[in-house]
Amino acid sequence: MAILRKVKEKIKKVVAPVRKKLATKITLPARRTAAKKASAAKKVPAAKKVSAAKKAAQSRPLVVEEARKEMHGARETAIETSKYFSYAPVKHRRVMPNDLPYKYERDRLVLQVRDPWWLHSYWEVASHTWNSLRDRLKDLFYSAKKVLRVYDVSNIIFNGKNAHRFFDVEVNPDAMSWYIDAGGPGRSWCADYGLKLTTGEFITILRSNTVSSPLDAPSWVSDEEWMVPEEIFGRLYGMSFGFGSNAPTSKVMQERFRRALFSGALSSPGLASMSSPAKKQPKDRTFWMMVDCELIVYGATEPDAKVTVQGKPIKLRPDGTFTLRYTLPDGEQVIPVRAESADEVEERVITPIVTRQTKTSQKMLKEFSRE
């Protein structure tokens, strides 16, 4: 039994850094810039991320820890880690896998809508599917490019051949997800994941679900019964966005509405209001210091004596000692401490007098360049 336990511990030690590193890797903020196209190209394939993470974790766990510190502030992270990874003993322990599987061995391609312009896709091709393709295509398999073929299937029942148009996105060979710049609000989309052979032929491996991207502006369709003149609708549209009843209905204004809508200024802060204790500091220099003083007044007398401090009665501990703690503002504090014996025969008064005076200065030690 003892040996078994030792083996288990060893396994844990080996596995733990991998797990930590994986968690860290995922926290890395997306470097997705405003340039949408650039972002798609930069997308790191998920497969690469994971394998690289594993290697790094095994060889250099120290670097991992440092990366974590940078991310959150060391202490918070340290606590989170300790509290999460060292459970108090549970009633019924069971050896569980440490991480989610990297693949599920299934053939699946899914499209998701991110916004009117962008789609997200993820996929997985089962090993046996790859194998049979390899057997079938022989050399062509190895020279083929992996491609997402995105079909515009608006208002049709797609049969694989009747799309309005399609475009191809070449993806990294080991990628398992991709953001697609579909660029067409109010359209329906379907995608194939497949191989583009050097002969130009496209071989579909997976076909996705069909999704519809939303409109980014009012519909052109009007209901006869609920018809509304363009001018009136335009004003209503402006008012709905909070621009008041005088908002003109021009293209420029529509653009302004759109910007207001998509800026995120009115998006729900959601849980962020509960979970972000640290204030976001402005980008300028953020150096700061605070100093304050507190005064501890303590003493002891007979446990049954009556004691007042600055005229106010205080409670003694059972052994007759007492401690008081005050913030000490600038100026003089006269603190008479008076004790009276329980039989009201004797009195002692001790009066500390404390003065606080604070001086401050602030200067730049050298030129600071904003670059």
Place this chain on the structure above:
Amino acid sequence: MNKGYLCIVLHSHLPFVRHPEHPDFLEEDWLYEAITETYIPLLWVFEGCVQDKVDFRVTISLTPTLISMLTDPLLQERYSKHINSLVELSHKEIERTTWQPEFQSLATMYLNHFCRCRDTFEKHKRNIVTAFKDLQDLGKLEIITCGATHGFFPLMQVTKESVRAQVRVAANHYEATFGRRPRGIWLPECGYNPGDDQYLREAGINFFFTDAHGVLHSTPRPKYGVFAPVYCKNSGVAAFARDLESSKQVWSSIEGYPGDYSYREFYRDIGFDLEYDYIKPYIHPDGVRINTGIKYYRITGPGNRKEPYNPEWARSKAAEHAGNFLFNRQKQVEYLHDFIGKKPIVVSPYDAELYGHWWYEGPQWLDFLIRKIHFDQDTIKMITPSEYLAENRRNQVATPSFSSWGYKGYSEMWLQGTNDWIYSHLDMASTRMTELVKSYPDAQGIFRRALNQALRELLLAQSSDWAFIMGTGTHVSYAVNRTKNHLLRFTQLYDDIRNSSIDDGWLADIEGKDNIFPDIDYRVHQ
């Protein structure tokens, strides 16, 4: 005669955070803070109005996860400890600030607040959900439900069974809590995907909310913009849209009321400000400084220098802002009434936790607003969506647009480089859950328990909060671990069920930890 309606909606939600295995868990504080700063202060506002015979209507969502935590004996016990420790701390603060009267009066204010919270908590036998229920039974509040664990529906479109399960579990949980079926729902993150309304219909739900562009961009065009609901095509469920003008006034970080210099500064908490040894018993036992809820400063201005908080100034600002809000709504409603030729409904939804927690004076503001609407004017009437639909049976039929009230208005908050990895795993788990339901249409005994627990784990993994947190960058490892742990537990259960080798002891252990939805029936996932 009123010229239009105001529908205030407060969305109250916290993810299910309950860790019996750890005596002091940082993320559980979200609940305790929200109880002290938001839920109980809102109850005071509503109960005060009832007592003073001030008529009002507020629509409030209490999510199934939040209700589950508020009614959980372990968390109730922990809250009781938490509030007692705050009472103790504020006593110490009163002493410590003896020579600073401007702070001492604030310490006394907090002592009173915490003691009052404790009284309210105990008065309702530690279950404040019953207090909200009483207000609903009086006809003042309309409590609506939400997705069972706040899963973001637009990103579950390939596993619609999960959308159905989210809605059904929530509706059943609501019925068990409030003694009737829910009439409305707050779609998690206000995320609407065309067609999801049919699952609402199935659960007997009559209305939901979208962000402004959900209805504005619906097909065909909505004749009244966001100022009247539309019925969804096919399902007939009504969609009410958010009015952005009223949102902006409260919510905007630039123009919104909460940024007023007289209001309390959120970021100066004694948990961070005071000397370490003194404050240590009241922060996290591992020594991490956290918010205590005792904050002495007002916003003062843009810089770092802060002046002491003055409750009277803040209070008169709250009154002024309530008056300003009402004035703007009156103008808006009067104009719209003539412009569209019917009584508009202005829907103003907010995160409930904005009130009291972020915006300390928010509950006061709401109190002033309700009272001003009742006493000072006739232009506007407060209304709930159910009442509106009863009065206005004829509404345009349309298909609202995919939308959410998250960052940039669609899915991006929950679908970006930091969190997009979760969806293939969630998709796999949902697919497997559907498969299990098909294979075991009528499981009994330990199989039934395992199947029910599998659905609990799946639902917990689906909380949009985890993806949201991964997207914001604080508490990330917690969110990642929650996602993984629930998925791993699900997968283990799936394998066990498939292999007919369920580990009873382990099952009991995770049933005890993830004990949400005791009456769940796994067969809703189909």
